[in-house]
Each structure stands twice: as structure tokens, then as C-alpha cells.
Amino acid sequence: MEVGGSKLEVTAAQALVQALEQENIPIVFGYPGGSTLPVYDVLASSAIKHVLVRHEQGAVFAANGYARATGRVGVCIATSGPGATNLVTGIADAYMDSVPLVIFTGQVPTTQVGTDAFQEVDITGITVPITKHNYLVKDHRKLLQTIKNAFYIAATGRPGPVLIDLPQDILKNKISFRYPKNISLQSYKPVLEGHFGKINEAARLINKSRRPVIYAGGGILISQACEELKQLAEIISAPVTNTFRGLSCIPGEHPLFLGMLGLHGTRYANLAVTECDLLIALGVRFDDRVTGKVASFAPEAKIIHVDIDPAEIGKNVRIQVPIVGDVKVVLQALLPLLKKTDRAAWLQRIEELKKLYPLFYHQENVLKPQFVLEELCRLTDGEAVIATDVGQHQMWTAQYYRFKKPGAIISSGGLGAMGFGLPAAIGAQLGLPGEKVILVTGDGSFQMTMSELATMVEQKLPLKIFILNNQTLGMVRQLQEFYYDKRYFGVNFEFIPDFVVLAKAYGIPGYNIRTPDKLTEQLPEILNAPGPVLVNCLIDPLENVLPMALNGQNF
Amino acid sequence: MYHTLTVLVANSPGVLYRVVGLFSRRGFNIESLAVGQTENENVSRMTIVVEGDALVLEQVTKQLRKLIDVIKVSDITAEEFVARELVLAKVTANPAQRGEIMQIADIFRARIVDLGRRTLTLECTGDEAKIKAFEESLRPYGIKELVRTGKIALLRGSKYAGVNNIKEEAL
Numbered sequence: 001m002e003v004g005g006s007k008l009e010v011t012a013a014q015a016l017v018q019a020l021e022q023e024n025i026p027i028v029f030g031y032p033g034g035s036t037l038p039v040y041d042v043l044a045s046s047a048i049k050h051v052l053v054r055h056e057q058g059a060v061f062a063a064n065g066y067a068r069a070t071g072r073v074g075v076c077i078a079t080s081g082p083g084a085t086n087l088v089t090g091i092a093d094a095y096m097d098s099v100p101l102v103i104f105t106g107q108v109p110t111t112q113v114g115t116d117a118f119q120e121v122d123i124t125g126i127t128v129p130i131t132k133h134n135y136l137v138k139d140h141r142k143l144l145q146t147i148k149n150a151f152y153i154a155a156t157g158r159p160g161p162v163l164i165d166l167p168q169d170i171l172k173n174k175i176s177f178r179y180p181k182n183i184s185l186q187s188y189k190p191v192l193e194g195h196f197g198k199i200n201e202a203a204r205l206i207n208k209s210r211r212p213v214i215y216a217g218g219g220i221l222i223s224q225a226c227e228e229l230k231q232l233a234e235i236i237s238a239p240v241t242n243t244f245r246g247l248s249c250i251p252g253e254h255p256l257f258l259g260m261l262g263l264h265g266t267r268y269a270n271l272a273v274t275e276c277d278l279l280i281a282l283g284v285r286f287d288d289r290v291t292g293k294v295a296s297f298a299p300e301a302k303i304i305h306v307d308i309d310p311a312e313i314g315k316n317v318r319i320q321v322p323i324v325g326d327v328k329v330v331l332q333a334l335l336p337l338l339k340k341t342d343r344a345a346w347l348q349r350i351e352e353l354k355k356l357y358p359l360f361y362h363q364e365n366v367l368k369p370q371f372v373l374e375e376l377c378r379l380t381d382g383e384a385v386i387a388t389d390v391g392q393h394q395m396w397t398a399q400y401y402r403f404k405k406p407g408a409i410i411s412s413g414g415l416g417a418m419g420f421g422l423p424a425a426i427g428a429q430l431g432l433p434g435e436k437v438i439l440v441t442g443d444g445s446f447q448m449t450m451s452e453l454a455t456m457v458e459q460k461l462p463l464k465i466f467i468l469n470n471q472t473l474g475m476v477r478q479l480q481e482f483y484y485d486k487r488y489f490g491v492n493f494e495f496i497p498d499f500v501v502l503a504k505a506y507g508i509p510g511y512n513i514r515t516p517d518k519l520t521e522q523l524p525e526i527l528n529a530p531g532p533v534l535v536n537c538l539i540d541p542l543e544n545v546l547p548m549a550l551n552g553q554n555f
Numbered sequence: 556m557y558h559t560l561t562v563l564v565a566n567s568p569g570v571l572y573r574v575v576g577l578f579s580r581r582g583f584n585i586e587s588l589a590v591g592q593t594e595n596e597n598v599s600r601m602t603i604v605v606e607g608d609a610l611v612l613e614q615v616t617k618q619l620r621k622l623i624d625v626i627k628v629s630d631i632t633a634e635e636f637v638a639r640e641l642v643l644a645k646v647t648a649n650p651a652q653r654g655e656i657m658q659i660a661d662i663f664r665a666r667i668v669d670l671g672r673r674t675l676t677l678e679c680t681g682d683e684a685k686i687k688a689f690e691e692s693l694r695p696y697g698i699k700e701l702v703r704t705g706k707i708a709l710l711r712g713s714k715y716a717g718v719n720n721i722k723e724e725a726l
Contacts, residue, residue, distance in 0.1 A: 122568065128576050133623040153623060185566055187626045311617035314610070470561070 006547020012140040013038035013171040016104070017046045017412040019147045025075050027051060027066065027430060030237060034119065035106030038171035051430065051459060056083050058423040060090025061449070064099050065387060065424030068410045071224070073100045073155050074344070078307035080106040084165075085126065089417050091161045092130040096414025097245060098222060100159035100176030106340045109169035110138060113502055117134040124165050132160030140173035145180050151185045157190030158309040172346050179201015180344065190308060194333060195324035202280075202304045202321045203337035209278035209302075211346045212238040215261065217288075218245030219307060225328035226406045229282065231335055237343040239350050241269040252382055252402025258350070258361070262290035266397045267357035267547050272350055273298050281305040283327045286316040287414070290467040294464040297429050306330050326411075327389040359399055361543070363516065367470045369393060369539045371516050373400035376438065376466070379523050383438045385410065387428055389421035390446030392474035395545040397440050419448030422465070426452060429461045436464070436527070443469040443496055453506045456532060464527060465534045469498055471496055478544050510534040557586060558612050559708050561603040562619060563627040566592065570624045574601060577622065583607065583615050587640075589705035598626065602638075602707045615632065638708040639694055641680045642689065643668070647697035648675040654697060663689045674699060 027049045032040045053059045056078040062072030086104040094101045108117040124136045150162040233256045241258040258269035279301040291297040304321040313322040363371040382402045387410040388394040410428045412420040425439040473491040503510030564570045586604040592666045619628045665679035
């Protein structure tokens, strides 16, 4: 904005919105309040789309779903005090799952900070442990550099959420808009290239190994290394198991795919890890849900660990070959050093394990949740984007939906935040308007954030919602069954709303489905409907998520 | 075992909270912590004494390096370094005991910095062992109050972690 050679002064709020435009942010999710009014006043005339949610938690989960679906930075905005604290769960979720977010919160004027003013909370203090970094802007002249740094920090290295707290008076001050070209950070420089010597050592170990297993996680999706991963697996004939966050980084139908490992992983994936002599860990963090007792995890294996976050290497498990770097860059350096090998005996053993311990369930006349997922997978050809909530339905999705598209699962992994599903699906659909987005949720999770149905309708999003309704908090009930001698308490809902009537209240068609036949019959029409549909699947209430590794879990 | 870390951090608001919070939430024990501005007004140096084995120390340093405001982390335990701590102690001292206590002060090259009707306040600097011995020697007289700064340390010789070229963070 130059007028006659001199910079035109704008308010900091205007500069903020212009900075978002410079960062090519097409959409922000938010909920207004007193302290963010200066920003809202400017947003009104901006090309940036503002999605008004029904609760700030919905805004941060939607930004989170948007970021996961598109690989871009998700942006959300909330007012000071309760607006800011309502974001906390969604920020923690993004931190645990390395999702890039930039979060703006309103704050009371600088003159009132620290006085327990109306709607004041110390949100930078509250979010220190759950953000990659955060800022309280005390000087309006530093706002633009702060925003520039925040987007860079959020999106690079191991991605994560960055929060910027904006006192109201700062937003009204005038500054000249000059968006910085460069970041200004003293020591933050993520390492992308792996150490050459270590990569050579990894290649030697791989070429020598007889029973390698690739253990691939969310890092593969973040660095877009799916093609390199597939090449690695095929060149060295190594089966690939995924963490929950890594699912979809290799096609579910790929012959070398072992499914998910860990607590609810396939038996054959866990046995393959137990029997392997070399574990190639790529973009993973040896989470407790994966390893169980660390001492008995991959007991015969040497471990190669590639990750962009040095702190993850050696945190939980001893590593023979640590490689700090971007997994795509490291794999590109590693692949030419590998010998093509068929490893027939090992692959035969893997096939044997797959036959001995398949995933299974008993199909009966009642509707089984696994069957719902198999049918969804069949009818969408594994190509839908599936958002889930947290609980049994999430694990059944992980086990039975065979993803074809990288990044097509939108789900809260590390934090396991119920209520994530609907708002995240809204964000994903807004980010990917051409894709079929399906929400698989449970009757417990859905009730946490179903107020966002209004947002979905308002935004005209054709989400297909499947509630796997067992009228209980199934995962907790399952834990009480296994670990607390079936003393069920606090898990059975005595009242559940009629979800079909609820859908009607929002003007959405809804269906109750109780039998497998009816599901198969109605599913094509539901999936092809041009608008949103809510399907209440009344599933077997006693169905458990199996297998369930009982090793080393503390419940 | 105890390790001495020197941590250079940007002089930004909340940086102490970020560092201390990291230690408490990850279950690392801080034995002592001293912090102050360096030769560069935009940079502070923290000297942190932490207890743990090699694995714990590896995690501590890696997690510290992840903080955006942390510029440099060095574990100087295995290096040659000079370490000092300052202690102020207020000791019961009747006029008859003053002479004895002043002799002790002499031995430790401590100084008397205040005199009360029944107390003496002493100042002493030194490494951990000296400070401990000093404290033990005063104990029989009755230590009313004692305050320590925590250890500060610098590498010996010409090795240094220069921070003069670090400009004020734009933030």
C-alpha cells in the first residue's frame, strides 16, 4: 500500500488480515468476542473466508482437520478468556499429532493484562506445554514479524501449533504495512538432510538383514514420502506396518502392508515386529500404544530410526542407527544404496502369519461395526476421506477401512480427543471441496460436539455421518470388561437423543440402520446423496475391538 | 550423577517459565539454577545443575534445544570449567564468639558484610565443596538464615560460546 512513495498506515488489525492474505490463507475458523472485534471488523471486507463455528473447540478442531486434509497451515481465531481456554484441547491435539496451526487469541488491553480483568486469562502461560511456540504481542510494531515467524515455525521441521495472543489496544494501533520477507529466528533451523555416514550405515544394515520390517508413521505423510516408502518396501521386500497416524501412507491393499501395529494392531504386524532382525522406523515416536512393554518390543532387532525431531530419537527405545532429517530427503539418499532383494523366506513367513492370525469378526444378523467399515470401504473403493472421533469406531476404521489415498484419515491419534470428528470433518471438507468426506463417529464422541451440525449446514457441506451407535462408551466399557471384571459403571447412557430426529431439526435426512442387509441396500444411495446425510447405525453393543494386546498396558 | 549445563537463551518474556516448565513436566530434577544477562543484553545465560544418567541428560538437552528461545545448550560437565557460587549466611554471634567466626571467615576467604547485636552476616564464594565446608563450619554457631545463588560456570581457557553477534530478536 504505497501512496506517493510513503507507506500508508493501517491498524494492526488490518495489517494482521493483510498478513494472512500474504500467507495465502484462504480460510479461518473462528468465533468472535469483545477483544477480537478489531480483527472481525477488517475480516468482513477481506477475501478470506471466515467460518463461524458454534464453539471455539469446533474452530480449532476444524482448522486442525483442514490442516491435516490439505497439508497447509490451519488458522483459527478466538476471543480472550473463555474463548481462548475453549481452544486448549484442540491445540493439545495438534501438538501431539504434529499438525501445523496458527492460532490467534484476543487479549484484554495491555494496560489491563495481569489485573484479572473481565475475560482475561494467561493463554500464553496455559499453552506453553502444548504449543511449539507462542507469543504475546506487546508492541504493535512487532506484530508482522511475529506472524511471519509463527507461520514458519508452525509449518517447518516437526510441524505444530503456534499461538499469537493479541491485546485489544495493540490491534487498534497504526503501523505501516510491510510484510517481512524473511523470518527472524536465532537458532531455529530444522535439519533436513540426514548424516551421510549414518545413511550408509543404515544401507549396510538393510542390505545385510534377513527379516526387515518397516515401521512407518505420520512423518511419512507430513513429508510426503509415500512414494519413497513404497519404493523402499518393494526394493528390499520388507513388509510395512503403520502407526495409527501413519495409516494411508501405503495403500491398504498393498501386498507388503501389514496393517496397524500395537495395542489394537493386527496380530501379524505385531508378530512380524517381534520376529524381525531389523526394524526400519520412519517418522514415528515409539509411542506406548505401539510398543507396550519396551523391553519386549522388537527383541531381536537392530533399529534404524529416521525422524526430523532429534528429541524423538532414543526417547523411548535404544536406537542403533539414529538419523535426524526429513524422512523424504533421507529416503531419497538411502534408496540408491540398497540392493534389490526378494527375501522369499521372510515374505513367506509373513504370509503364513497373515493366514494364521487374520483380522476377523463373526457376522451375525445384528449389525457389526466392522461390517459397516468394510461396506464403506467397498462402496467408496477405499478412496474417501474418513474423519473419525475417538473410541472403538476409530480403531475399527483403522483396521477395516483400507485407505488408498495418502492423508485420507483425519483422526486424533496422540491426544485421543473425543469430539474431534465432526468439526475436523467440516474443516477437511472445506479444504477438499471435491472429495467425498465421511465422518465415522460414536454415540459418545458425537454428543460432545454435535452442535457443529449447524456449521456444517450453514457451510452447505455434504458430509456423510455414520454414528456407530452401541449406546455405550464402548472403549471404556471394553476396558472395564477386560480389566475391571465387567463392573460397568459410568459408561451406559440411559438417555440418548433420537439422532434421526436431531438430524431433522437441522434439516438433514437421517436414517436408522439395524441390519447388515439394510446397510448394503441403502448405502449406495446415502453415499451418492448430493447433500449431508446422518446414518444412525445401531450396532452390536457388546462388540469389542480385537485383537487387543494385553502386554504392558496400564489400565 | 550431576551435570552442569550452560544454556544461552533469548532474553524474551517467559523464557525462564518455558525452561523451568519443561523440567517439571518431563520429570527432570533441577538441582540448582542461576540466570542472568550475558555480555549481550539480548541474551541470558542459565547455568543449570541437573541430576540424571546419560539418557536423561540426552533428553534434557534435546528437549531444551526444541524451545524456540533457546540459542545454545552445552553440557560442560566433562570439560574444564570454573564454577562458583555465592552464599550469604546470617549466623548467631554473641560478642564473645565474633572472633572465632571471623577466623573461620578468614580461612574460607569469606567477608563479614553485616553486623547485628547478636548476629554476623558473612559472604563467601567458591565451588560446591568449599561452600559446603563453609556452611558446616558455621553450623555449630547456629545459622539463622542462608541464601545461595546457585552455581554459575564458564569454560576455562580460550573456549567460549560467543553471543555478541546475536542481535535483538525481532520479537
